[in-house]
Amino acid sequence: MKKSSSILVNKKDITTIAIGGFDGMHFAHQKLFKNLGEKGGIVSIESGFSNLTPKSYRQEYSKYPIYYYVLENIKHLSGKEFIDLIKEEFPNLKKIVVGFDFCFGKNRKNCIPQLKELFQGEVVVIEEIKVDGISVHSRIIREFLKDGNIEFANKLLGKNYKIFGDQIKGQGLGSKQFVPTINLRVEDFLLPKEGVYATKTIISEKKHNSVTFLGHRKTTDGSYAVETHILDKNIKNSYRTVQVEFIKKLRENEKFDSFEALKEQIQKDILNAKNILSI
Ligand SMILES: Cc1cc2nc3c(=O)[nH]c(=O)nc-3n(C[C@H](O)[C@H](O)[C@H](O)COP(=O)(O)O)c2cc1C
Numbered sequence: 001m002k003k004s005s006s007i008l009v010n011k012k013d014i015t016t017i018a019i020g021g022f023d024g025m026h027f028a029h030q031k032l033f034k035n036l037g038e039k040g041g042i043v044s045i046e047s048g049f050s051n052l053t054p055k056s057y058r059q060e061y062s063k064y065p066i067y068y069y070v071l072e073n074i075k076h077l078s079g080k081e082f083i084d085l086i087k088e089e090f091p092n093l094k095k096i097v098v099g100f101d102f103c104f105g106k107n108r109k110n111c112i113p114q115l116k117e118l119f120q121g122e123v124v125v126i127e128e129i130k131v132d133g134i135s136v137h138s139r140i141i142r143e144f145l146k147d148g149n150i151e152f153a154n155k156l157l158g159k160n161y162k163i164f165g166d167q168i169k170g171q172g173l174g175s176k177q178f179v180p181t182i183n184l185r186v187e188d189f190l191l192p193k194e195g196v197y198a199t200k201t202i203i204s205e206k207k208h209n210s211v212t213f214l215g216h217r218k219t220t221d222g223s224y225a226v227e228t229h230i231l232d233k234n235i236k237n238s239y240r241t242v243q244v245e246f247i248k249k250l251r252e253n254e255k256f257d258s259f260e261a262l263k264e265q266i267q268k269d270i271l272n273a274k275n276i277l278s279i
């Protein structure tokens, strides 16, 4: 099935919805979506704190149309008022899919029993989804990313963690002293811990193997940078949106005594990244 966008699918055509925040569109969220059937839709309640898949990037991860509601505008509603709103918005709604920990209405006072009471249709409750014994939640994925544990974050996500950034001008040192890099300005996305990562960089829909540095350039100007070096290719400046998928952390950010020492280390990083990306 082709991906739908909420703009294209009339709410009247929706018979099943999944409700939640859905930051990350992670492994457990995907399990919920598997229960949506043919005329499904996703109701995403925006807290304003989502930084794994900020709102405008979320549709990429589901074929179902996503309908956004701002938490600030609905959090005063009682449980009944919230369900009444949902029924009004989706007049042909027959089924609601939520996770075991879903709560709603003012102060999250209503949970699964109240949902079953207030909604006359079918309520499907998905039991707690765990990966390697860890419950899958956006807040837990954030902690793994902040710790640089990309491999486990990716396991919980069920995909590679990906950020979007716009190319900006760098210090102009890369090509001359070290290796050429695409410098990125990243907004809205949580950035993993400072350090060097094996990554894949997507430019104009083409995926390239890469090594990415995130952090304060302690060895040069000290400023914070996100820089990606594409392996074995010369890439022209694009000054467009670039996507970076994180695969594995290679090492911590370090201060080197000389440019020469950093240059040597970068060559080792490139070899390590190649090994991990199997090229
Ligand atoms: C693979 C890689 C690893 C890097 N590691 C470090 C590092 O550990 N410490 C540091 O201060 N800068 C590090 N850098 C950043 C360099 O200092 C930076 O690329 C250089 O200052 C050029 O910046 P420019 O692209 O803005 O000209 C790294 C860059 C790359 C590509």
Ligand SMILES: Nc1ncnc2c1ncn2[C@@H]1O[C@H](COP(=O)(O)OP(=O)(O)O)[C@@H](O)[C@H]1O
Binding pocket: 019, 020, 021, 022, 023, 028, 029, 032, 097, 098, 099, 100, 101, 102, 126, 127, 128, 129, 130, 135, 136, 137, 138, 139
């Ligand atoms: N680990 C999980 N197992 C089962 N359901 C989950 C899990 N995590 C989230 N859900 C369900 O997915 C929907 C979106 O939840 P949300 O609160 O946005 O996720 P998270 O807990 O990751 O922040 C809710 O209905 C929630 O109950």
